[in-house]
Each structure stands twice: as C-alpha cells, then as structure tokens.
Amino acid sequence: MSVREMRRFRRDPLRYIEDRARRSPAAVFQLPWGAWCVRDTEQALTVLHDPMFHGGMSTFFGDMLPSRAAQTALGRAVRNLVRAHVPAYRQSLSEAAAGLGPVSRWPGAGPMLVYRCTADVLLHPGAPPALRRQLEQAVAAGLTARQPRMRERARAEVLRPKLLAAITEQVRVRRAEGNWAEGSLAGEPRDVLDAVIAACPDELPDGTAANLYVLLFQSIVGNIGYAVAWALLLACVHHPSGPPWPWPADWLVREAGRCRPFVWMVGRPVPHALEFGGLPFAAGTVLSVSPYLLHHDPHRWDRPEMFRPERWNEPGGQGPYLPFSAGPFTCAGAAVAHTFITEAVAVLAQDARLTVSGGDARPLISGSVLPRPFTLHRTLKTPVRPAPTKGSGPR
Numbered sequence: 001m002s003v004r005e006m007r008r009f010r011r012d013p014l015r016y017i018e019d020r021a022r023r024s025p026a027a028v029f030q031l032p033w034g035a036w037c038v039r040d041t042e043q044a045l046t047v048l049h050d051p052m053f054h055g056g057m058s059t060f061f062g063d064m065l066p067s068r069a070a071q072t073a074l075g076r077a078v079r080n081l082v083r084a085h086v087p088a089y090r091q092s093l094s095e096a097a098a099g100l101g102p103v104s105r106w107p108g109a110g111p112m113l114v115y116r117c118t119a120d121v122l123l124h125p126g127a128p129p130a131l132r133r134q135l136e137q138a139v140a141a142g143l144t145a146r147q148p149r150m151r152e153r154a155r156a157e158v159l160r161p162k163l164l165a166a167i168t169e170q171v172r173v174r175r176a177e178g179n180w181a182e183g184s185l186a187g188e189p190r191d192v193l194d195a196v197i198a199a200c201p202d203e204l205p206d207g208t209a210a211n212l213y214v215l216l217f218q219s220i221v222g223n224i225g226y227a228v229a230w231a232l233l234l235a236c237v238h239h240p241s242g243p244p245w246p247w248p249a250d251w252l253v254r255e256a257g258r259c260r261p262f263v264w265m266v267g268r269p270v271p272h273a274l275e276f277g278g279l280p281f282a283a284g285t286v287l288s289v290s291p292y293l294l295h296h297d298p299h300r301w302d303r304p305e306m307f308r309p310e311r312w313n314e315p316g317g318q319g320p321y322l323p324f325s326a327g328p329f330t331c332a333g334a335a336v337a338h339t340f341i342t343e344a345v346a347v348l349a350q351d352a353r354l355t356v357s358g359g360d361a362r363p364l365i366s367g368s369v370l371p372r373p374f375t376l377h378r379t380l381k382t383p384v385r386p387a388p389t390k391g392s393g394p395r
C-alpha cells in the first residue's frame with residue numbers, strides 16, 4: 001500500500017473503506033494492514049454465519065480460554081448476571097443523569113454514567129474500596145476504549161498494569177477463600193468478577209482471569225457508554241431543538257448503531273486454503289466484515305447515508321443490521337446492551353432540554369468508532385402544572 005493510500009485511510013477510515021468497496025471489482029478487497037474485507041453483503045453474511053469459519057475460538061477472547069465451550073460459558077454467565085442487574089441499573093439512572101449537571105463533557109461522560117449505574121455489579125459493595133476506586137479512575141482516564149489520540153491513550157494505558165495487578169490479587173484472594181461460590185446466596189455470583197472466576201477453569205492463571213474481567217468491564221462500561229454518546233450526539237445534531245424527539249429512544253439507538261457501529265470490523269480466520277469471492281486465500285488469512293459497510297449498502301437500505309430513526313418503523317425498511325455482529329460468535333450481551341443504552345438515552349432526554357456544542361458527527365477510529373469530543377447542555381424543564389379546572393381547587 002502506498003504512503004498516499006495509507007494517509008487517506010488514516011484521515012477517514014470509514015470513507016476510505018466505502019470508497020474502496022465502491023471501486024473494487026471483486027467481492028473482497030485488501031485492507032491497509034493486510035487483512036481482506038468482504039465488500040459484498042451476501043458474501044459477508046456467509047462469513048459471519050457459515051460454520052466453516054467458526055470451527056475454532058472467537059477472536060473476542062483470543063486464546064485466553066482453553067476451549068470454545070469455555071468461551072461460551074463465560075459469555076453467558078456474565079450476560080445473565082448483567083441482565084439481572086437491569087432493574088438496579090434503571091433505578092440508579094436518574095441520579096447518575098442528575099450528577100452530570102447542566103454541562104458535561106462527552107464522550108467520556110458516557111462510560112462514567114454507565115459505570116456509576118453498574119459499579120455494584122462490576123465489583124460488589126463489599127469488595128475492597130481501593131479496588132473499586134481504581135476501577136473508577138480507569139473509567140475517568142478513558143481505559144474503557146482504545147483512545148484515538150496518543151496523549152489520551154498514554155494517560156489511560158499507564159493505569160492498566162496497576163489495575164490488572166490489583167484485580168489479579170483479588171482473583172487470588174477470592175480463589176483462596178473460595179467465597180466466589182459461597183459468599184452469596186446459593187453460590188450466585190456477587191459481581192462480574194465472581195462470574196468470571198466461576199466460569200474459568202481452575203488451572204487458568206489468576207492474571208488471565210483478571211484480563212478476561214477487564215475485557216468484559218470494557219465491553220460493559222465502554223461499549224455501552226460510547227453508544228449512549230453516539231445516540232445523544234446524532235439526535236442533537238439532527239434535531240437541534242432537542243427533545244421531545246419525534247422518535248422513541250429505541251429507534252434512535254438502533255439508527256445510531258447503524259450509522260456509527262461502535263465495532264466497525266470483525267474478523268474470521270480462513271480455516272484452510274480456499275477460494276472466496278473469486279480469490280485464493282491461504283489458511284489463517286483474516287477475512288473481515290465491516291458492519292459499517294453493510295449498514296450503508298444502498299441495495300439493502302433506503303438512503304443509507306441519511307440519519308433516519310423513523311426507518312425502524314417502516315415495514316421492510318431495514319437491511320442487515322449487525323452492531324453486535326451476527327452468527328455463532330455474535331455478542332453475548334447484545335440484548336442487554338441495547339436495553340442499557342436505550343434506558344440511558346430515554347432518562348437523559350426525559351423532561352430535559354438537550355443541546356450539544358462542538359458536535360461533529362464524523363467519527364474518530366482507533367480499534368472502535370468513537371465520537372469526537374462534544375459538550376452536552378442539559379437543563380431540566382420546569383414541570384408544567386396542570387391548569388386548575390373550575391371547581392378543582394382547594395375549598
């Protein structure tokens with residue numbers, strides 16, 4: 001790849017892959033880092049669903065767990081625990097939203113808001129206070145996603161080794177005490193760390209369990225928090241007069257996930273030498289599918305470049321939608337994540353005037369699709385008192 005091409009990619013990766021996809025005569029084109037991207041929607045869906053590409057382990061967990069069965073079990077255990085936390089999450093949202101104040105800095109405020117509402121399921125209230133503080137500091141520093149700018153990335157990443165060491169120690173303590181299983185009612189996990197420890201084989205090193213925990217912590221706090229940020233930003237940019245928006249939060253969140261899927265590329269290694277999309281591929285070559293490209297296929301979506309939450313109410317108005325990927329390796333937490341995002345957006349918009357300044361809907365890409373910094377102004381509308389009707393006043 002020429003330096004010029006590389007620069008074009010760095011400047012705007014999404015536009016770059018859209019351009020390449022449009023110009024590519026084949027169903028597959030090469031990405032700057034050597035992997036291949038499946039441009040054709042039909043073929044991309046084949047990669048995501050065909051058992052041939054799912055005989056091994058999912059790349060989400062990498063090689064941290066010994067088997068696919070262990071990966072699936074861990075994903076389900078954490079998903080079930082987080083799902084059980086939905087009512088508590090809902091209850092804490094209003095307070096967390098009020099805590100933002102009239103002016104808040106985003107997108108960082110998104111993960112912090114989600115953290116405040118999930119802190120007790122991430123680490124139960126009886127966990128060492130210093131560890132809970134460390135987790136909060138990691139969120140504040142931006143460790144819940146790979147930061148696109150060097151300075152911010154360094155500020156966040158400097159905390160990772162210490163956080164991992166502290167969680168590793170907590171895994172050691174809980175394993176030694178055995179109280180991840182008995183410390184709570186009927187051996188139910190008290191928090192995500194208990195769920196991770198319970199689902200990990202005994203011989204898995206403490207440090208690996210800690211890494212798995214951080215991976216899931218990032219998925220919960222970061223992925224959900226940044227998705228909330230995208231939904232608010234896009235709604236405010238496209239509807240500057242603010243809420244009440246003409247769309248329910250559910251359509252808005254779906255449309256934001258279509259326009260700006262947080263995970264813009266998922267990969268599947270080719271299991272053995274084969275021909276795909278008319279090209280030969282060696283075993284181990286990565287075939288990537290871009291949810292962003294599929295969400296913008298003009299043959300599958302009506303005016304895909306437009307932000308139109310109302311499309312979610314149009315019969316047959318939706319094409320392939322995969323912000324959480326699809327097929328055997330699809331996100332285990334997809335449904336609960338969607339609920340969390342939608343509830344947060346609804347609570348923030350309720351009885352409030354919302355506007356953004358510095359809002360720029362072009363994404364920053366670094367591992368994932370992040371919103372650029374913006375400021376959210378949120379003022380509560382004075383509740384309108386119903387006008388007294390004749391004869392209804394105090395006597």
Ligand code: HEM
Nearest residue numbers: 058060075079219220223224263266324325331332333337
């Ligand atoms: C906005 C929020 C989220 C987004 C956008 C997201 C997206 C994704 C994506 C794209 C994958 C990769 C699938 C693939 O390789 O094809 C994935 C995997 C996964 N996600 Fe999420 N995720 C989110 C939230 C969550 C939450 C809240 C949890 C846990 C409660 C979670 C747990 C998982 C697990 C366990 C996997 C691995 C699935 C497997 O390999 O079996 N995710 N996620």
